[in-house]
Amino acid sequence: MTAGASGRDGGRRTRLLVVDDEPTILELLSASLRFVGFEVRTAESGTAALAVAEEFQPDLLVLDVMLPDLDGFAVTRRLRAGGAHVPVVFLTARDATEDKITGLTIGGDDYVTKPFSLEEVVARIRAVLRRTNADLAEPGEDRDDGVLRFADLELDEDTHDVRRAGRLVRLSPTEYKLLHYLLLNADKVLSKAQILDHVWRYDFAGDARIVESYISLLRRKIDTVDPPLIHTLRGFGYSLRLPRA
Amino acid sequence: MTAGASGRDGGRRTRLLVVDDEPTILELLSASLRFVGFEVRTAESGTAALAVAEEFQPDLLVLDVMLPDLDGFAVTRRLRAGGAHVPVVFLTARDATEDKITGLTIGGDDYVTKPFSLEEVVARIRAVLRRTNADLAEPGEDRDDGVLRFADLELDEDTHDVRRAGRLVRLSPTEYKLLHYLLLNADKVLSKAQILDHVWRYDFAGDARIVESYISLLRRKIDTVDPPLIHTLRGFGYSLRLPRA
DNA sequence: AACGAAGCTGAAAGCCGGCTGAAAATCACA
């Protein structure tokens, strides 16, 4: 993880409260959010969420809209009644008669539909934090401008522009998410399974070999100039890095 | 958020007092007004509004006419008794009798009917502030003239004139609001849900696919000349921008 | 040098997101 890329804000770690009634989802999310550097607390119901929030004072909520007791909206409203504006990333079912997806993007909030990919959730959380912090922050030097860079490669999270050696490249959604994941983990070795688990939605049934296909597509689009940045570590996985001496 | 587009006036942020007795509406409004850069305080009754106004000294009020205790008019009257003319944007039910609505727009005030779209409310607030500030401001350089421009596209917030390449275009209300929202967020990627949440009234029950239809209508009217400005980012949303390199 | 394992890539099928025209429903206004 790039310094300050996720979960850190100066000295103190960013606090997330994750709320979902399915233990599987809760486990999946909290584990990977902790792994990318956030301080995570969880709750399995709306009322529990309110109680935990009171004491934990999270910087952001990841909140299932469909909860057994209070739904996500009610939780949000109660939490903000005190004036403080806690940003929220909502989780919502894609197929379930999607009548409720209104008003989820108000005030800097955002939402992700289930089944999501971890890549997606982390990206949304980071985007929301960036937006809400940008309002408060001084226009100083090292403010997070939402552009990920590695060597002569850059990816703008706001405009979705991707450039290699200054040249703009058009990527499909999956190609974009894959590259995003590689950039966030530059220099690290990522196994195909790992990539699959983060970039593809958690209900994907297919083979991990699809990652090979996408690496191939991505190489053609961004890695045909010197030096090559996407490297295969046979038997282990892939890594975005400068060629070793 | 465009620099200085909303909520900022030189160094100090513009202060809004939002008054409504429905917590949902209050939350909806304050969240999105904060997000576009205003400093927001809220109240749930007429008397509470007077108390907060006393101490907060808002630059403008967003005021529901129908309140449990003092109605919007009474609040306005008392507030202006001291001589200071605080501008007001009233919120009123659509079915309100005609005579109630009359007189709301005198003295630089304006009104919006419920259920409104956020786009609408923000536009009215900005318009009222622009008018009242225009009276006071020096005829300096960067005074807000209420015209949004992007490339050879322009939209006049006062006259509602829209021109592409100098050519005047007639837009329906929704087409106008959609374009307005795109212009305020030029270059940013906006999801269909985001557009729906901001351009359509908050009680809209339908599908986000209606946005596709309106993008199509808008393209036919303003985007049939080179270069195309409305771009689709498959899987992500739309963006008003110049074609990349 | 030969072998097997791992990875690469082009082709192809099917899917899905987005575009558009048409029709229905609703609204604005005379």
Added chain:
DNA sequence: TGTGATTTTCAGCCGGCTTTCAGCTTCGTT
């Protein structure tokens, strides 16, 4: 109330995207 404009839904189409797979190449090992 009638008329035209506007809003909303919807189905069919198109094209790009995803996914699979087979054949080939590369690599590591013996």
